[in-house]
Amino acid sequence: MNNFEEINIGDTLGPLELFVSKDQCRAYARTMGMGEGPGRFTDDEAARKEGLPGMILPGNMSLGLLSKLVTDWIGSSNAWLTRMSTTYRVPVQPDHTVTIHGFITNKNPEDRTAEIDVWMENEEAERLVTGTATVRFR
Amino acid sequence: MSTILDLHTHSEASEDSRAPVEAYLNWIKLRQAERPLDGIVLTEHRQFNRDADYRRLEDKFGMIVLRASEVETDYGHMLVFGVNDDMVARFDFADVRLDAQTLIDEVARMGGIVVPCHPGRPNIGLYEHYQARPPLENVVAVEALNGGSRKGEDERSAELIARHGFAATGGSDSHLVSLIGLCATRFAASIKTIDDLVRELKTGSYEPVDFRPRRKPVPHAVVIESR
Amino acid sequence: MTVKYDPALINRVFEVTEPVEAKAETIKRFCAALGETNPLFTDEEAAKKGPYGGIVAPPSFAVTFRNGRHFFENVPRFGMRGFDAGKDVEFVAPIRPGDRVTLSSHVKEIYEKTGRTGAMVFVVIRSTLKNQNDEVLAHIDHRFMNRP
Numbered sequence: 001m002n003n004f005e006e007i008n009i010g011d012t013l014g015p016l017e018l019f020v021s022k023d024q025c026r027a028y029a030r031t032m033g034m035g036e037g038p039g040r041f042t043d044d045e046a047a048r049k050e051g052l053p054g055m056i057l058p059g060n061m062s063l064g065l066l067s068k069l070v071t072d073w074i075g076s077s078n079a080w081l082t083r084m085s086t087t088y089r090v091p092v093q094p095d096h097t098v099t100i101h102g103f104i105t106n107k108n109p110e111d112r113t114a115e116i117d118v119w120m121e122n123e124e125a126e127r128l129v130t131g132t133a134t135v136r137f138r
Numbered sequence: 139m140s141t142i143l144d145l146h147t148h149s150e151a152s153e154d155s156r157a158p159v160e161a162y163l164n165w166i167k168l169r170q171a172e173r174p175l176d177g178i179v180l181t182e183h184r185q186f187n188r189d190a191d192y193r194r195l196e197d198k199f200g201m202i203v204l205r206a207s208e209v210e211t212d213y214g215h216m217l218v219f220g221v222n223d224d225m226v227a228r229f230d231f232a233d234v235r236l237d238a239q240t241l242i243d244e245v246a247r248m249g250g251i252v253v254p255c256h257p258g259r260p261n262i263g264l265y266e267h268y269q270a271r272p273p274l275e276n277v278v279a280v281e282a283l284n285g286g287s288r289k290g291e292d293e294r295s296a297e298l299i300a301r302h303g304f305a306a307t308g309g310s311d312s313h314l315v316s317l318i319g320l321c322a323t324r325f326a327a328s329i330k331t332i333d334d335l336v337r338e339l340k341t342g343s344y345e346p347v348d349f350r351p352r353r354k355p356v357p358h359a360v361v362i363e364s365r
Numbered sequence: 366m367t368v369k370y371d372p373a374l375i376n377r378v379f380e381v382t383e384p385v386e387a388k389a390e391t392i393k394r395f396c397a398a399l400g401e402t403n404p405l406f407t408d409e410e411a412a413k414k415g416p417y418g419g420i421v422a423p424p425s426f427a428v429t430f431r432n433g434r435h436f437f438e439n440v441p442r443f444g445m446r447g448f449d450a451g452k453d454v455e456f457v458a459p460i461r462p463g464d465r466v467t468l469s470s471h472v473k474e475i476y477e478k479t480g481r482t483g484a485m486v487f488v489v490i491r492s493t494l495k496n497q498n499d500e501v502l503a504h505i506d507h508r509f510m511n512r513p
Binding site for chain 2: 451476477478479480481482483484
Binding site for chain 1: 391394395397398399400401403404405406411415416423424425428429431448449450451452453454455456457459
């Protein structure tokens, strides 16, 4: 990526288009200790019993994917993700294509940080998850 | 001389937004060509920030920053413009079950105006409540365009407006900096102060404006195959 | 607030969890589940030359550590089982393979609002993660949405 001097307010990150399969969702749920047995993150029927449209991604997984947009952008450069805030507005269903976007919205020269809007959209451009990330540069 | 304002925005004072007001104004300046706004109205959730002072930012950016509130009632969410000490004393803005008719009438009596927002939204919009209950009296305008609307919601708002003859506003409902000004309201008159805004909202001489980009194909998209 | 709760719930502290090891294998599976290919998280040789001197977990690995088994019995609940409504995570230091991570949590805030799906009560739990050297790894505000 770039250094602090090269980035500008208005620069975009991504977009990153992802197809998250049900198996990938289950694999993530297992890393949280929630992947065994039927539940909202592993089984459509169990999820519907809770009033959901079907299996959904754990919120943590969405947070992980939004963070990935930022860490991919950082790459191996001397910057690191210091903060990520997310709001889960609509359940994210696996076996759908989602697109993750980012915009640099602010630069603070005093502490060499950048603020980034990040969000995940479905195929109809509806925002499912929104967030704000902070990156600090050396 | 007309004025274009985003009538529905949330700064970091709202619990689900991290957007600083200065960053909002800077973004509008950056995107001036696509979103030619003259200013914004902060409508924080369930609170009114009496002591917030944005005059320095107004001067810095040459834009208007006004303060209002988004409250929650038994007929859904509503924007309250022209909040004063009397209203703050009369109503608990944190109450999620305010009586809508009382709010509309008392706020009007105290010099302000209430505009129901996202009326097409399930549970918290007028459209659904009007299907089961008598319509409210003395509603002048509702929010026709909301930047956070999901499929069908603005259409339901349009239907309500046509049926009841409401005036129509627009607002982004932004909780992220980059979403400011996607929907706004264009007023025929010049507006500089909250008193100007309240006066003009009562006249109906305005229209919602939509600055949302048409969806383009995703460039340079990366597809991550499932494993 | 229409839903009543005991004010003593605010700042209520939960027991610090027993240390859980951030195993290299768990980090590897986590990376695979997210499609992570960044060499700082996946390639030992490349990571040695990077800013951390070795592989570190992706920042979001911090949210996979859970409170103790009594946590969900004792966290304030209002009605039906809660949903994760969002998080605010401050990543203070990277988690490295072999770190032994503990969580300490308290109830930070309870508030009520209405939304598309109806009335909701939000319980915000603040957790702090530390490693075996008592160094802070992360602060996490979890927002749990309950339906009263």
